[in-house]
Structure formats: structure tokens, C-alpha cells
Amino acid sequence: MARIVGISGSLSQPSRTRALVEEIAARASHQLHAPAEVIDIAGIAAVLGSTVSYGEFPPELSEAYEKVQAADLLVIASPVYKASYTGLLKHFFDLLDPKALVGKVAILGATGGSDQHAMILDYQLRTLVSFFSVYTAPTAIYARDSEFAHYQLTSDAIRQRIAVAVDQAEFLLKHPQVPQVLVA
Amino acid sequence: MARIVGISGSLSQPSRTRALVEEIAARASHQLHAPAEVIDIAGIAAVLGSTVSYGEFPPELSEAYEKVQAADLLVIASPVYKASYTGLLKHFFDLLDPKALVGKVAILGATGGSDQHAMILDYQLRTLVSFFSVYTAPTAIYARDSEFAHYQLTSDAIRQRIAVAVDQAEFLLKHPQVPQVLVA
Numbered sequence: 572m573a574r575i576v577g578i579s580g581s582l583s584q585p586s587r588t589r590a591l592v593e594e595i596a597a598r599a600s601h602q603l604h605a606p607a608e609v610i611d612i613a614g615i616a617a618v619l620g621s622t623v624s625y626g627e628f629p630p631e632l633s634e635a636y637e638k639v640q641a642a643d644l645l646v647i648a649s650p651v652y653k654a655s656y657t658g659l660l661k662h663f664f665d666l667l668d669p670k671a672l673v674g675k676v677a678i679l680g681a682t683g684g685s686d687q688h689a690m691i692l693d694y695q696l697r698t699l700v701s702f703f704s705v706y707t708a709p710t711a712i713y714a715r716d717s718e719f720a721h722y723q724l725t726s727d728a729i730r731q732r733i734a735v736a737v738d739q740a741e742f743l744l745k746h747p748q749v750p751q752v753l754v755a
Numbered sequence: 756m757a758r759i760v761g762i763s764g765s766l767s768q769p770s771r772t773r774a775l776v777e778e779i780a781a782r783a784s785h786q787l788h789a790p791a792e793v794i795d796i797a798g799i800a801a802v803l804g805s806t807v808s809y810g811e812f813p814p815e816l817s818e819a820y821e822k823v824q825a826a827d828l829l830v831i832a833s834p835v836y837k838a839s840y841t842g843l844l845k846h847f848f849d850l851l852d853p854k855a856l857v858g859k860v861a862i863l864g865a866t867g868g869s870d871q872h873a874m875i876l877d878y879q880l881r882t883l884v885s886f887f888s889v890y891t892a893p894t895a896i897y898a899r900d901s902e903f904a905h906y907q908l909t910s911d912a913i914r915q916r917i918a919v920a921v922d923q924a925e926f927l928l929k930h931p932q933v934p935q936v937l938v939a
Binding site: 582613616617618619620621622623624652653654655656657658659660661662663664665667669694695698699701702703 | 766797800801802803804805806807808836837838839840841842843844845846847848849853878879882883885886887
């Protein structure tokens with residue numbers, strides 16, 4: 572049974588990004604009959620941000636990395652800050668072993684004030700995740716702030732896009748992978 | 756007289772990235788007869804990383820932002836972590852007012868283990884800086900780890916590239932700017 576872990580890169584609580592991650596993770600959980608949980612960067616921001624060396628992780632951070640490493644499907648989303656993912660979401664990946672995610676599958680998402688920032692999904696977040704040899708669902712999910720009300724998703728168009736991305740992730744999860752040998 | 760501020764995005768001390776920033780800042784300082792100083796993300800990492808809200812900055816962070824805002828020329832460089840700039844360098848910019856750098860000039864640099872990562876300068880760091888309406892020297896400086904010895908730059912080819920970038924920055928600084936009105 573696949574394990575699903577969402578990562579919300581927002582620094583705010585409540586958060587539209589977190590709502591998006593939960594929506595995608597819940598859909599995947601239902602379809603794949605698999606448990607899902609969400610790591611909220613906002614919840615571990617201070618601990619994460621003040622950790623700058625490898626291998627000396629405080630418990631909250633170690634727990635988060637254990638969950639991520641045990642996952643088969645990751646749902647990773649960020650609000651758009653300064654034309655990219657948040658710095659602390661990047662820092663979460665900076666501290667992660669480069670081999671920790673090899674062969675996992677991910678669905679990518681982002682939230683932002685206008686459609687002008689949608690391409691960060693392909694030019695920034697997909698680039699980061701691909702570095703870790705993660706297979707990504709080709710359909711990524713960008714939701715404008717206006718597609719939420721009271722920090723809950725209200726858009727059926729986005730829900731349809733989520734359904735497509737979950738189908739793609741299921742396809743990736745259910746097919747045997749190319750054997751992968753990491754090369755320097 | 757132009758003021759020059761370097762920002763080194765490395766989390767390590769000593770740091771090749773910091774050496775690169777200092778080399779570029781020193782060259783610019785000499786050529787522009789201007790004072791230069793360097794902000795080292797490694798030196799403020801814990802304070803920076805644990806700051807997640809705007810407007811409640813600890814003194815070390817406020818001082819760094821004051822220096823950046825008073826600068827005319829910024830020298831911004833990062834080591835390549837996971838196919839991009841460091842997360843904490845991004846977090847430094849995440850917390851900065853979007854209007855704080857309008858019209859400033861920047862020289863961009865990066866250090867990495869192999870030439871394969873050189874394009875982060877144009878696809879990641881220039882993108883981030885351009886968000887802030889900063890004019891960038893078209894020549895960016897990528898230096899491999901093997902171009903340093905004992906954390907000091909040893910490459911004449913890189914020094915020549917630095918000279919070109921400083922000339923470009925001088926050109927940008929000495930010409931009147933297009934009047935800029937920020938639009939939403």
C-alpha cells in the first residue's frame with residue numbers, strides 16, 4: 572500500500588497552500604486506498620530555519636524527514652514568494668540527503684495571487700524535485716488565491732485538474748521502475 | 756559615491772562563495788572608488804532562518820537589510836545546493852520588501868562542484884533578482900570548486916570575467932535610469 576506525504580511550503584497559518592496539499596492528498600488517499608499526512612513548513616519553520624548543519628537534526632525535523640523517506644507519493648506545494656517557492660521549503664530540501672527520494676513519485680502544486688506566477692511549477696519546483704530523481708505527474712496544479720474562500724478550495728476546475736494529476740501519479744506508482752543507479 | 760554590498764549565500768565557513776563575493780566586491784570597490792562590505796548568510800543563518808514574520812526582525816537581520824537597502828551595487832552569490840541557490844539565501848529575499856531594491860545594480864555569482872550547474876545563474880538567481888527590479892550585469896560569474904585553493908580564488912580566467920562584469924555594472928551605475936513606477 573502506498574504511503575502519501577504532503578509538504579506545504581507556506582510560512583502562514585491558515586494557508587491556502589496547505590488546503591491545496593490536503594485536497595490533493597485526500598483525493599490520492601481515497602483513490603489509492605492509502606494513508607496520507609501533511610508536513611507543514613509553517614509548523615516547523617523556526618526549528619527548520621535555525622538548523623544549518625547536516626546530521627544534527629532536532630526531533631521535529633528528524634520526524635518530518637522519516638515521514639518523507641517512508642512515503643511513496645509526495646504532494647509538494649508552495650505559495651509563490653518572490654517569483655519562486657519559499658526559501659524555507661528549499662531549505663527543507665537543502666538539508667535532505669540527495670539520495671533520499673530516488674524513485675518516489677510526486678504531484679506538484681502552487682498558489683499565488685495571479686496567473687502570472689504559474690510557471691514556477693515547471694521552472695522552479697519541478698527542477699528542484701527532479702534533482703532528487705523523483706518522477707513527477709506531468710499535470711501540476713496552480714491555484715489562484717481567488718479560487719479559495721476561507722482558506723478552502725472552491726474551484727471545480729482545480730478539482731478536475733487534481734483528479735488528472737492523481738491518475739498520472741497512480742500510473743507512475745503502479746508501473747515497475749527503470750532500475751536506477753545513481754552516478755556522480 | 757556608490758556603496759557596494761556583497762551577499763554570500765553559503766551556509767559554511769570558510770566558504771568559496773564568500774571568497775568569490777569578496778573578490779568581486781574588492782574589484783568593484785577599487786574601480787569605483789567605493790566602500791564595500793559583505794553580508795554572510797552563514798553568519799546570520801540561525802537568526803535569519805528562525806525569523807518567519809515580517810516586521811519583527813532581530814537586530815542582526817535589520818542591520819543586514821539596512822546595508823542592502825543603502826547599497827547601489829549588490830554582489831550576490833550562492834553555492835549550488837540541489838540545483839539552485841540556497842534556501843536560506845532565498846529566505847533572506849523572501850523577508851525583504853518587494854520595493855526595497857528597485858533600480859539597484861547587481862553582479863551575480865555562483866560556485867559549484869562541476870560546470871553542469873552553471874545555468875542556475877540565469878535560470879534561478881537572475882530570475883529572483885529581476886523580480887525586485889534590479890538591473891543585472893549580463894556577465895555572471897560561475898566558478899568551480901577546483902578554481903579555488905584553500906578557499907581563495909586561483910583562476911585568472913575567472914578574474915577576467917569578474918573584470919568584465921564590473922565594467923558592465925559600472926556602465927549601469929553611471930547611466931541615468933528609466934524612471935520606474937511600480938505597477939501591481
